[in-house]
Amino acid sequence: MTSAANRVRPSFHGYGEYGYGKYKDVIDGLQFERLISASGPTNGELKRPSDGKIPQKVVFISCVGSRDNAKGAAVLLEDLLHVHRQAHHAVQA
Numbered sequence: 001m002t003s004a005a006n007r008v009r010p011s012f013h014g015y016g017e018y019g020y021g022k023y024k025d026v027i028d029g030l031q032f033e034r035l036i037s038a039s040g041p042t043n044g045e046l047k048r049p050s051d052g053k054i055p056q057k058v059v060f061i062s063c064v065g066s067r068d069n070a071k072g073a074a075v076l077l078e079d080l081l082h083v084h085r086q087a088h089h090a091v092q093a
Contacts, residue, residue: 024050032086035059046090058090 019026025048027035038044048055062083 018064023050025055028090029082029086036089056086060087060090 001058016022020028027049029071031049035042035049036046042052046058048056049052060083062080
């Protein structure tokens, strides 16, 4: 999952090692926001995109690419706060 300020989609920028684009349940920050939105496809409930079941575990990978100047962008404090808010919501679900 990525939360970069420029909303980089991992599969389009060389981050396939995380499974984005290969596994339906590996999503980015924008997809997560849509998923947990009350007007989203699951009416705000945290459910796996692959089968609609409630996940047993949720993993957030932040700062993807921040240490690779060839692929990544600078990580801003705003990005980290965004991931923290998403993680908090996932725990509350």
